[in-house]
Every structure is written in structure tokens, then in C-alpha cells.
Amino acid sequence: MTVLTTERLVVRDWTADPGDLARIYDIYSRPEVIRWLGAASGLPLTDPAGAADRLAWWRERHAGHGSRYGTWAIEARATGLVVGTVLLKPLPGRDERVPTTDIEVGWHLHPDSWGHGYATEAARAVVTRELAAGTPQVWAVVAPGNAASAAVARRLGMAHVGRRTDWYGGEELDAFVLRADG
Template sequence: MAELRTDRLTLRRWRDSDLEPWAAMNADPEVREHLGALLTREQSDGSVALFQAEFDQRGYGWWAVEVRATGEFIGFAGLDQVDDGMPFTGVEIGWRLARSAWGHGYATEAALSVLSHGFDTLDFPEILAVTTATNLRSQAVMRRIGMTRDPADDFDDPTVPEGPLRPNVLYRITRSTRT
């Protein structure tokens, strides 16, 4: 598994020491605002086990993100296969950071590193990003990393019940259009 480094961040394999802060993030209503229900500690730990298994199987997935200067775990970023049942297919980029890490440019920095890895190392022709229509912060990151949105691609997530989390937006970037 490749470890990615930026000026301020390390994207790396998950460690046991990440489980507690990851669970705290998944129990934070503000972090989960656009994701749905809060996760229990068991669900949170299970997600890390799944992340590691998928990474081992595919060679890419969700990296744990830490601040290089302090070693502090601040969340995750990476690539994943679009879930079955969605109205499109492909590889999706994503990120989730602890509230204390918001507003520092970390999501953009991590996402740019992940995009480079996806295009230059994994040779993906296109990478997608999906979020709820109300998640303006993530949409801003998508635009900052060069992704574009065609409103015709917006969709209602079939895995989410009716409500504010169902309308979603889809952003795209291709290897040939990235800056």
C-alpha cells in the first residue's frame, strides 16, 4: 500500500490508535450532518476493518490522514468504487475530517494528493465525487481540486430515505482535463 505525503499531511494505513478518534468523529453530529446516522463504536471499528480489507484487495481505498508536524489523526481521504445501485459507475474520491481540522485546507490538500495517485499511479481515466446537495463545504473542495458539476448528473440517492440527505450532486474530473 502506497503512503502519500503532502507538505502537511501523511495519508497512510490505519492503526489501532486511530480507532478512538475515528469513533469520536463518527459520533459527532456535525461531522455526520451530511452522512446520516451517528455510528456506534462497533460500527466505526467495523468500517476501518472494511477499509483495510478493501485496500488489501484492490490496492487503493481510504487512507487514514494525519498531520505530519504532530502525528495527529484527523480523518480519512481516498478512493473507492461507486456503490452498486447508484445511477453511475466508476471510482469516487472522498474525505472526512474531524471538526478540529476544518478550515485549514487539509481536505483540499489530501484530495489533490489522492487525485494525483488515482491518475498517475492507478491510471484511472476519470474520478467522481458525490455529496448531498446541501454539503456546500465538500462541493467547494470539489471545485478547488478542479472537478466540475453538470446539474443533469444530479440524482436522488436510492439508498437514502426521503429527506434532506437524498438529493445528491455528482462532480467529475478526467485525467485529460485536470490542471
Template sequence: MAVIIETERLLVRSWTREPADLASIYDMYSRPEVVRWFGNMVPLSAPEQAVEVLRRWALRGSRDGWYDIWAVERRGTGQVVGTTMIKQLPGPDDRTLTDDIEVGWHLHPDHWGNGYATEAARALIDREWAHTATAQVYAVTDPGNEASKAVTRRLGMSYLGRRTDWYGGEEVDAFVLHRPTTH
């Protein structure tokens, strides 16, 4: 289990095929209140499906492992509270990756409202600014997902409007954060 980032309260780390991680994936993504914002994804209906989720996420990684989808764990407890990601956005055909970089998050409902999404996403954005020349980072949300829109505001992102040029042409609300200028 490789730790990518540590924050005050969280570890952002690789997902594993260990039973505890697979159980966390199943528990989170079997909940209708979580997956309702993911386009046409339906809740997982069997624990064995967590392995397939990990396989699909591995296919979304890019650029020599720099971009990926990771577990978010509370420091000192080992408790997984959600998922965070920074990755290339899929294009309008949903099979090719664009050069646009997306930050994202999915949290277990038991951990909503604690600031974990903002904390994990901020750490990934800071990592991006520190180690790449990326000019801007995007976030996309389902148009009805007010909680995720609130996270984008806390991150200081600007609303770009409705877009259909990512995720297979699905209509999403798009947000952007530009690299800070240094003086």
C-alpha cells in the same frame, strides 16, 4: 501503518486497529455535524463501533488494495485530522462496485477550514493520474453540503448535477475531474 502519500503538511496512511486510531474514528464519526452528510448513517454511540467501521471500510477496498479509505495525519504530530479515500463508487444497488472512481474526504470539525481535505484529495488524484489510465475522477456530496462542494471547486472539478446511479440510488450532487491532457 503503511504511508500511502506524503504532502507538505500531511501523511495519508492506512488506518490501524491501534487504540489511538480507533479513538480517532470514534471521535470523528460520533459527531452529528460530521455524519449528517452520509445518507442514513447515524453517529457512533459507543467506542467499540470503530472496529465495525474499519471492517466496513475494508469491504469497500478494491483492485488489489490500490483503492481504499485512509487516515489523514498531520506530519510530525501523529494527530489524525480526518479520512480520505479514492475508491470505486458503489452502484445503484449499493452492493456492487462500478468502474467510476471517487475521491472523498471526511474531516474532524476541529480541522475544518485548514485546506486539509483539498490537500489530501489532490494528492490522491495526482497518484491516480500518475499510476493508472483512469480518464476521470468523481466526487459526490450531499446536496446540502456546501463545504464539500467548495473542496470540489478548489480541486477544479465540474458539477454534473444531481445523480442517483451510485450509493443505492441516493440523490447526490456529482462532480468530475478529467485527466489532464499532455502535449
């Protein structure tokens, strides 16, 4: 299902199609991608069969959210290539089983798709939609040292508000916020 479109991208549900599962595995088995996702992420994927488990976990995590929150595929309209993932969801708190009321935007792109502005374009679309729905602010949390993701957050107009330990089990992360009121 298509969640939204931009000039160059389709943001859609990941599917159990073999092409999607292969791309999930290809993205989430790469050390250069998962190094920024934290110890609790359950990554890297080490077996292609793990892609189906990851998809099932995403579906379960977002089952009650309709299409408002999710972990979605980012597909380039010109080529049909899935370039990565964009997510919008409640941030997990210090107890990672308990979501907070803080809403997170995030992105994970395949290295063959870095440097094309896809993360910024997809994230801007989901953030714009979420703020228009009445959410007062959206957060991005970035592993310290991940300059590329920090740059995406800044391109989105997000303000760096320092390092925080409020989320993801208390992991220290650089926090960026974009408030609806400017």
C-alpha cells in the same frame, strides 16, 4: 502503512491502535460530520467499540484493491494528529452491493481540523495519483447543501455536472468530476 505524503500530510492506513480507534469514533459519532454521509452509511457510531467494526468493514471493502483504493487516515505531519479520512474507491451503483467503474474521491474531517485545507491537500494527492495511473476521470459526490465539501471539489478543479442518482442506491447527490484530459 503510508500510502502517500504531501507537504503537510501523511495519508496512511487506519490501524487498530487505540489512538486510531478513538479518533475513528470521535469523527464518525459526530452529528456535524455524519449528517452529510447518507442514511445507508450505517452511522453514527454510538459506541466506541463500533470503531473497530468500522475499521474491519473498510479493510474488507478494500481487501482486493492493494493500496490503489482505500479509506485512509489523514495525519498532520507537524503534530501527528489524525485530522480525518480520505477515500478513493469505485462508487457503488443503484444496487449498493455492486461497484461501478466510476471512481470516487471523498473526505471526512474532524471538526477541529476544518478550514485548514487538509481535505483539499489529501484529496488532490490521491486524485493526482489515480489520474496518473490511467483512470480517465474521478468523481466526488456531495450531499445537497454541503457547501464545504462542494468547495473542496471545486478547489480540486472538479466541474459540477448537476445532481445525479446513479450511485449509492439512487440517492440524489451533487456530482463533480475531474477528467484526466482537462
